Amino acid sequence: MKDVVYWSAESWENVTDQTLIKSWKKLWPTLEYAENQPENDVTSLRQLVQTIPGCEEAGERDINKWMEEDGETAEFLNDDDIAAAVTQESMKEEGSDAMR
Numbered sequence: 001m002k003d004v005v006y007w008s009a010e011s012w013e014n015v016t017d018q019t020l021i022k023s024w025k026k027l028w029p030t031l032e033y034a035e036n037q038p039e040n041d042v043t044s045l046r047q048l049v050q051t052i053p054g055c056e057e058a059g060e061r062d063i064n065k066w067m068e069e070d071g072e073t074a075e076f077l078n079d080d081d082i083a084a085a086v087t088q089e090s091m092k093e094e095g096s097d098a099m100r
Contacts, residue, residue: 049058
């Protein structure tokens with residue numbers, strides 16, 4: 001039984017993304033894939049942004065620029081970084097409370 005589990009795991013590792021995509025196309029031919037419509041996401045987002053007061057003139061170029069800027073500034077914290085940030089914030093609050 002253990003061998004069967006290993007064979008199944010090994011087989012699954014050998015399945016490519018393309019194999020899965022082609023299989024789904026055969027099973028559900030009307031399904032549209034997000035990777036084939038990237039500009040539609042930007043268009044939808046542009047329409048949504050244009051409903052915000054002051055952003056009526058936002059274009060797809062603006063949306064793309066905003067998304068690129070967010071990607072460059074994203075910071076991923078591990079548990080130690082989060083704990084250090086919380087500890088520092090607590091120390092600042094305690095220090096300001098002591099001064100009152």
